[in-house]
Amino acid sequence: MVNYPPPPYKIKMVEPINLIPREKREEALKRANYNLFNLMADEIYLDFLTDSGTGAMSQTQWSAMMLGDETYANARSFLRFKKTIEEFTGLPEVIPAHQGRAAENVLFGHLLKDKAGSWVVSNQSFDTTVGHIMYNGAKPVDIVIEEGKDPQKVLPFKGNMDTAKLQSILENDADKVAVITLVLTNNAGGGQPVSMENIKQVSELAKNYGKIFALDIARVVENAYFIQQRESGYKNKSLKEIVREICTSADAVWMSAKKDAYVNIGGFIALRDSQLADKLRERLILFEGFPTYGGLAGRDLEAIATGLQEAVEGETVAHRVQQVGYLIERLNEEGIPVVLPPGGHAAFIDAKAMLPHIPPEQFPAQALACHLYLEGGIRSVEIGSLMFGRHEEGKFIPAPMELVRLAIPRRVYTKAHFDYVVDICKQLKEKADEIKGMKITEEPELLRHFTCKLTPIS
């Protein structure tokens, strides 16, 4: 049996959680219209909805917040933030934003301006990125390697982009391509990492065709850890060196700091080109705030700076990734179909394999996520056809995989919590054939999974 790694921290403060009775959970789910985003915090026992902004900060981060300088323009905290991000990324222009999608608004709002119909080619853009691309009239084109869509295939870098496909797109349709991106790690595809070799190849192709290459580095430290562990030539390089090597391969990076910077809110863009940076700052002032705070308080800038420094030091990320790996390996040992090999931030249950009787258009992963809540008060999130499926010319196009993501908040839960999740999943597996598909009863135009209403198909 897989071992649980001893944590490199101890608990200083606790927050009570409570499992409400089954009848209450049934009522809550019905009231939530079978959309887990609508559940209230007090209705949830273990919350694996997201690893974004849900982590526990270190004592050093909390104390750094007390040094937050709230000067409107050019605060001391901004200078520290800027210097830390310059060192972290190796890129000289630093633009703060209040979270990842705010950075996407600034970046894609500018890069896709007057480019309706153009393409943003990626390994697999995540939901808010897809939203921003479409909002700007462009089209997301995802070309993750074929193995990246096979939950059972064990490969070290399943988040890689198919570079032969990229080459062919650039040879035949270069005019249509507005931006090339890579998401590190590939959140929508099981938190799978991208290799340094792949990053360099994509960078080279982008350069040859004069295309902007931007990296979504929400989980870049976890990705760097996998490169250190799995890619030849990186064993003796520090995480700091690897992160810099990744970021300097691109023209620009954007980060939701709510993940690998261990903070509850924040984000940024970093880039090389000062003229482009000035253009982005014009949009920043309009949507986020003055270029030295970008929607954040001085104390947030301090917490991010300390969080980024700590993320690439010591055992922080090694423990994090091993903890996630423990849950995935334990589920796998119990015969629960999960995406393998373990990725960086979440366990992904393969709902297509666990509920083969439910077709993708009846959202098997959403059905499973609802039952995880009913069975154990566990909140997860669907990453399948509810999030990424669409209709084109009246035809239903399913997502590449139907996954239930259990995203692990950083430094929040203990081994006993993970063992409880495994027990609940085992119980559900016994009753899997009783679980019914779902249908949508009301949905918005964009990013429907956040707010749509559903009901079980009887």
Ligand code: F0G
């Ligand atoms: N890019 C990636 C890869 C993400 O995972 C997210 C958010 C964003 C961009 C947007 O960042 O939330 O700060 O605006 N992902 C969260 C999740 C919400 O649950 O995976 P944000």
